[in-house]
Amino acid sequence: MNAWIEKQKYLIDFTLSSLARRKAKNLGLLLVYTLIVFLLASVMLFTHALRQAAAEVLVGAPEVILQRMVAGRHDLIPPGYLERIGRIRGVQHKEGRLWGYYYDPVVKANYTFMVPGNQDIAAGTLLVGAGMARARGLAVGNLISFRSYSGKLFSFTIARILPHDSELVSADLVLISEADFRSFFAIAPGYFTDIALSVANPLEVRNVAAKLSQQFPDSRPILREEILRTYESIFNWREGIVLALASLAILAFAIFAWEKASGLSADEKREIGILKAIGWETGDVLKMKFWEGALVSLAAFLIGYLAAYLHVFRFSSSLFAPVLKGWAVLYPRFELSPVIDGFQVATLFFFTVFPYAAATLVPIWRAAIADPDAVMRG
Amino acid sequence: MIELKGIHKAFNTGRENEFHALNGIDLHLPTQRVTAFRGPSGSGKTTLLSIIGCLSRPTSGRVRLGERDISGLPERFLTHIRRQTFGFIFQQFNLIKGLSALENVMLPAYPLGGNWRALHERAESLLGDLRLAHRRAAAIEHLSGGEQQRVAIARALINDPQIIIADEPTANLDTGLAMEFMAILENLHAVGKTVILTSHDPLVVDATIVHQVIDMRDGRIVTPVPIAEGCA
Amino acid sequence: MPVARLSHLALVTLACAASLVAATFADAAWLRQQRAGGMAQMRDLVEQLQLTDLCLFTEARYTRHLSQADLHSAFQDHPLGLEHFPTGSLVLPPTRLTASHERLDRETEVPD
Ligand SMILES: Nc1ncnc2c1ncn2[C@@H]1O[C@H](COP(=O)(O)OP(=O)(O)OP(=O)(O)O)[C@@H](O)[C@H]1O
Ligand SMILES: [Mg+2]
Numbered sequence: 262m263n264a265w266i267e268k269q270k271y272l273i274d275f276t277l278s279s280l281a282r283r284k285a286k287n288l289g290l291l292l293v294y295t296l297i298v299f300l301l302a303s304v305m306l307f308t309h310a311l312r313q314a315a316a317e318v319l320v321g322a323p324e325v326i327l328q329r330m331v332a333g334r335h336d337l338i339p340p341g342y343l344e345r346i347g348r349i350r351g352v353q354h355k356e357g358r359l360w361g362y363y364y365d366p367v368v369k370a371n372y373t374f375m376v377p378g379n380q381d382i383a384a385g386t387l388l389v390g391a392g393m394a395r396a397r398g399l400a401v402g403n404l405i406s407f408r409s410y411s412g413k414l415f416s417f418t419i420a421r422i423l424p425h426d427s428e429l430v431s432a433d434l435v436l437i438s439e440a441d442f443r444s445f446f447a448i449a450p451g452y453f454t455d456i457a458l459s460v461a462n463p464l465e466v467r468n469v470a471a472k473l474s475q476q477f478p479d480s481r482p483i484l485r486e487e488i489l490r491t492y493e494s495i496f497n498w499r500e501g502i503v504l505a506l507a508s509l510a511i512l513a514f515a516i517f518a519w520e521k522a523s524g525l526s527a528d529e530k531r532e533i534g535i536l537k538a539i540g541w542e543t544g545d546v547l548k549m550k551f552w553e554g555a556l557v558s559l560a561a562f563l564i565g566y567l568a569a570y571l572h573v574f575r576f577s578s579s580l581f582a583p584v585l586k587g588w589a590v591l592y593p594r595f596e597l598s599p600v601i602d603g604f605q606v607a608t609l610f611f612f613t614v615f616p617y618a619a620a621t622l623v624p625i626w627r628a629a630i631a632d633p634d635a636v637m638r639g
Numbered sequence: 640m641i642e643l644k645g646i647h648k649a650f651n652t653g654r655e656n657e658f659h660a661l662n663g664i665d666l667h668l669p670t671q672r673v674t675a676f677r678g679p680s681g682s683g684k685t686t687l688l689s690i691i692g693c694l695s696r697p698t699s700g701r702v703r704l705g706e707r708d709i710s711g712l713p714e715r716f717l718t719h720i721r722r723q724t725f726g727f728i729f730q731q732f733n734l735i736k737g738l739s740a741l742e743n744v745m746l747p748a749y750p751l752g753g754n755w756r757a758l759h760e761r762a763e764s765l766l767g768d769l770r771l772a773h774r775r776a777a778a779i780e781h782l783s784g785g786e787q788q789r790v791a792i793a794r795a796l797i798n799d800p801q802i803i804i805a806d807e808p809t810a811n812l813d814t815g816l817a818m819e820f821m822a823i824l825e826n827l828h829a830v831g832k833t834v835i836l837t838s839h840d841p842l843v844v845d846a847t848i849v850h851q852v853i854d855m856r857d858g859r860i861v862t863p864v865p866i867a868e869g870c871a
Numbered sequence: 872m873p874v875a876r877l878s879h880l881a882l883v884t885l886a887c888a889a890s891l892v893a894a895t896f897a898d899a900a901w902l903r904q905q906r907a908g909g910m911a912q913m914r915d916l917v918e919q920l921q922l923t924d925l926c927l928f929t930e931a932r933y934t935r936h937l938s939q940a941d942l943h944s945a946f947q948d949h950p951l952g953l954e955h956f957p958t959g960s961l962v963l964p965p966t967r968l969t970a971s972h973e974r975l976d977r978e979t980e981v982p983d
Binding site: 541 | 685688689694695714715718721722727729730733734735736737738742746747748749750751752753754755794798806
């Protein structure tokens with residue numbers, strides 16, 4: 262056993278000395294490899310943690326949302342709908358929601374204006390999300406004016422800024438009183454953006470939804486389970502960026518493996534011959550090469566994964582921000598709660614470490630089984 | 640003791656360029672002797688050495704090493720025998736570029752997995768014996784031809800083999816270095832090693848420490864005869 | 872011995888890296904605890920304000936409120952699909968739009 266360990270250490274000594282001969286090239290390879298792992302691991306950790314966060318946070322979303330569609334567009338709920346819903350069995354609570362978008366030309370940002378159902382906001386005051394406050398440089402007590410869609414200027418005082426910790430759901434929110442909302446957006450009393458329903462028995466939800474679409478053929482119900490499902494599958498592998506990244510990584514790896522597979526130069530073949538001539542077995546040569554692949558890929562995996570962890574959970578995935586931001590000005594500052602899927606990590610490990618180790622071994626195999634006597638002749 | 644019986648070696652058998660490098664070699668090499676093979680280029684000396692050293696297998700014929708018939712052994716066993724019994728000094732030295740002199744010397748011992756410290760010391764003392772201690776950390780390509788050969792000798796000795804095989808050891812050396820090599824050979828013989836070498840160099844084959852010179856031609860052994868007659 | 876062995880150097884380095892990777896799991900547990908308050912706060916906010924979506928993208932209606940998107944939203948569900956809003960190509964349309972919503976429609980009686 263001791264001799265076995267000692268032997269592996271010798272093989273590692275040799276393989277490292279060999280690698281050190283082309284230091285720049287091999288360090289470059291390691292760097293590229295690490296970068297690939299870093300990217301893949303970052304995407305993996307980020308998307309998983311985000312999905313988990315969504316699942317955890319959005320369980321509080323309304324059970325059913327009823328939206329009216331007019332000519333393929335979401336339209337206001339006219340008066341009378343709320344009352345008619347009251348006749349559907351199983352509906353425990355119903356409430357008209359008022360919300361909408363506002364484009365702020367000052368900082369070119371989009372806000373979500375919303376009337377909170379549970380709290381009263383004094384007229385002329387606003388509660389704003391921390392992201393929005395940051396974009397406009399607002400503090401409590403500040404005055405802010407918006408030009409409404411009708412052209413009138415409205416001024417508000419900032420009453421409170423929503424907690425910084427909750428930016429992931431509230432960064433762009435502007436909470437406003439119902440009266441202010443209606444006059445700002447010129448929405449007549451009795452009209453609502455949509456209707457939120459709660460259903461007493463969770464098993465009834467689908468029934469209620471079916472009844473709703475039957476009773477309001479111009480409307481569509483959106484169930485909480487659908488909201489959750491939407492975020493469950495957000496950024497899955499099939500989606501644009503993940504697919505693009507994955508194919509990029511696979512391409513890079515293919516180039517890599519090709520370099521390895523075809524890179525067995527005459528010099529390397531000769532070296533293998535020498536090793537065999539001086540008493541190395543075919544197996545020793547293969548083990549030596551295995552160590553090369555294993556050490557390089559293990560180093561790349563460990564460093565890449567570590568960097569990805571720090572990036573996603575300690576540095577707020579800052580490299581993804583420009584991608585996720587798009588044209589938007591407002592981007593939430595959020596720190597994901599680190600939920601790591603061990604199975605995913607294992608998969609990543611498997612798919613980054615093993616193919617590389619294999620790619621280094623295959624070409625060597627052919628050279629290593631050759632007769633060693635060729636080295637006797639120059 | 641090494642015994643060869645009816646050794647044939649053919650290359651590219653069955654193809655157009657089939658070539659018989661050895662045509663029936665019968666030979667008995669005693670231990671603790673210095674034996675030299677001599678012969679014109681292409682006479683099969685290198686081929687014979689590689690068969691003796693278990694680097695390749697004869698097409699037919701039997702090789703006995705001590706009490707053991709090794710012709711039929713699988714590759715694994717041949718490697719074991721090679722590593723325990725033989726030390727090779729190649730004509731082109733065949734050192735591994737980019738590694739230090741010391742690492743090159745240690746290489747044949749790596750698969751044995753012995754104690755590193757002990758191996759390190761042994762390699763250093765071998766290099767010291769060959770007056771190379773000061774160059775041990777130098778990369779092999781920075782050494783002169785003579786230094787490289789001494790590294791190759793140290794490497795051949797690291798596993799303390801019984802039999803040293805040297806193919807044209809002086810071909811790349813000037814007279815001074817060749818003389819030095821003969822002195823090293825003498826030491827090896829003095830500690831009881833068997834040495835088998837090939838050479839055309841009169842400095843080698845005429846040296847007093849060479850006990851036996853075997854002439855070869857066209858893959859056959861020409862009965863040892865005085866040089867004058869052999870040339871006629 | 873004056874020379875440090877490369878294999879020892881490498882194995883020690885890898886062992887350090889491996890233990891750091893192991894440490895990330897401990898760190899993750901610790902951070903989860905640290906950030907549990909924030910999560911709870913968000914959950915409360917979602918419940919109180921009846922929010923339906925994460926505020927990850929603010930540039931377009933259908934990515935700001937992803938779950939509220941409709942069939943006519945400009946999703947370009949293709950990596951090479953070009954559209955004005957970059958985020959629209961980052962996410963898939965809600966599954967409801969492509970599957971269950973339609974099924975639900977079919978289950979309802981056709982009004983005469
Ligand atoms: N792998 C091979 N394939 C074909 N022919 C070979 C091979 N190896 C050796 N030969 C031939 O076998 C013959 C004997 O070669 P060998 O190297 O044993 O000669 P040698 O006596 O060592 O010559 P030199 O003194 O030039 O080194 C040569 O004609 C050579 O061309
Ligand atoms: Mg030769």
